Amino acid sequence: MSAAIDISQLHKKFGQHTALHSIDLRVAPGTVFGLIGPNGAGKTTTLRTLVDVIRPTSGETMVLGEDPRTGGAALRRRIGYVPGELRLDGRVTGHRLLAFYAEVSGPVAPGAAQELAGRLGVDLSRPVRTLSKGNKQKIGLIQAFMHRPELLILDEPTSGLDPLVQREFLQMVREARDAGQTVLLSSHVLSEIQQIADEVAVLSDGHIVAEGNVASLRLGSIRRVRAGITTTDAAADRARLATLPGFVGLEISDANGGLRITGTVDGAIDPFVKALAPFEVNDLTVEEPDLEESVLRLYGSGAGTVAKDETRASRRARRGGRRA
Structure with a gap:
């Protein structure tokens, strides 16, 4: 079965700064994949290339079998996306804003948005500009989940949410996986990833320094x-x-x-x-x-280089096998 996300040698530079150093990443369909690392590790840059918000300096990305640079609106409708810096404003109510998103994203089952709003505890009758950061984040989650996309790409999705709502969000992710959807989420909160992810990649300074399940990464x-x-x-x-x-x-x-x-x-x-x-x-x-301490203690520069090289070698071997 082809990967839901397949990244090969993804490299991104912003001027003289290299944000991603030729990373490889493969996410299997119907799984929850966690991308973790300290702030500034390259998580957001990676996710933005997958939805064509930014374009890579070099390398390839395939999302649901298509190149994000050419997939256009049809591909984006198959994805639910929550950006890391969600900005919602305006005089419209949450109802009106979500109705607009429904027209953009594709069919939404009747009552789906209202059901999610009830689970997350947000009042959709209020103007968006009057909502707190946490409630705006809930609106962002609703618009990502409500059309039941094949792929959810969530950048720091629990930012601003209280612990009870975080727990409900994790249940939503489990239900999405059980329904066959694929979820890629980034976080710098290790406990969040431990509870939900099937597989994990650890990013540090734009390198994937380790990859596997949470238990194996220790x-x-x-x-x-x-x-x-x-x-x-x-x-x-x-x-x-x-x-x-x-x-x-x-x-x-x-x-x-x-x-x-x-x-x-x-x-x-x-x-x-x-x-x-x-x-x-x-x-x-x-x-x-904190996650940075965990990463540096377990996967310091020497270990990180070895893990990165081993990951690249195994990925290339698998790709060679698929082409054969």
């Missing part, structure tokens, strides 16, 4: 940990805590008759939790570090 294996323990023998407990397994950058400090430890656990959390069992733990916080 992005979720890094956690920042803070714990406080009560102690009667600070010197002995310091020595025992210094041997905690899996810790990177462990710091131990005095705190209110006890000790506080901070650092990062790289790997399984279970051995660390069991190692704390002999202590009287009075507080424990485990949190995900």
Whole structure:
């Protein structure tokens, strides 16, 4: 089966700045593909080339079997797109704006927009210019989903949404996948991608530094940990805590008759939790570090170069096999 999205050696320069360095990317039909990386990694540039908002310096992009540069309006009607910097304004109501989008995007089932508005919690009777950023984002999501396109391209789609609405959005994505639609979404929020994506590519400085499923990439294996323990023998407990397994950058400090430890656990959390069992733990916080820290720790420049080269080689081999 042909790919829903097939990118080969995509290179983009803006003046002297190179935003994308000859990336390869393939998204299978009926899957959710996450494109993640820190801000400025090249995610938005990649997505904009797929909808012909910008054009590549070199390389090829195929979307639903067509070149976005020549597919025109017919191809765009098969795509639902939410840009990273969504700008909606005007005196028209949400109803009127979505009715206009329906004329542009193609047939929309009766009541589809209203159903999505109810799920996301946005009042379509209000003028768009009076809506908050989050509610404008909801309108953007409705216009992308309401005509049930073959492909959804979503750039930072949960920007400005509260946690409950984010959860509803993720359910909408699951339903789209179950209906056979393909979803490509970018994010710098790792937990969002972990919950929904089948496959993931990690972008850093315009390079794809890793690709696979979330578990295989081990992005979720890094956690920042803070714990406080009560102690009667600070010197002995310091020595025992210094041997905690899996810790990177462990710091131990005095705190209110006890000790506080901070650092990062790289790997399984279970051995660390069991190692704390002999202590009287009075507080424990485990949190995900920001995505940039995860990417740099796991896929630094050396590893990134290897992963990128291996990805290109495997892609070329697969393309050679298809042509044979």
